[in-house]
Amino acid sequence: MDLSVIIVNYNVKYFLENTIRSVKETVRDLSYEIIVIDNASKDGSMEHIRSKFPDVNYIYNESNLG
Numbered sequence: 001m002d003l004s005v006i007i008v009n010y011n012v013k014y015f016l017e018n019t020i021r022s023v024k025e026t027v028r029d030l031s032y033e034i035i036v037i038d039n040a041s042k043d044g045s046m047e048h049i050r051s052k053f054p055d056v057n058y059i060y061n062e063s064n065l066g
Helices: 014-024 044-051
Strands: 004-010 032-039 057-061
Touching: 004 014, 014 032, 014 044, 032 044, 044 057
Parallel strands: 004 032, 032 057
Antiparallel strands: none
16 A cells, blocks of 8 residues: 545535545555544535445544544
8 A cells, every 4th residue: 555545524525525536536546545534524424425435434433522
């Protein structure tokens, strides 16, 4: 694995989607993984991202501890 990209998310699913798309377009020639850490978003981020990017590792926290 050449690169691990870790993204912290809280209620910004469309910015998250754009970030993931940007990473995927940029790192074409590398082996990589994308990990999203979600801090208890209530905007449907998890469902939205899982449906569009099933290859992204999505970790959902039950609370937003900061």
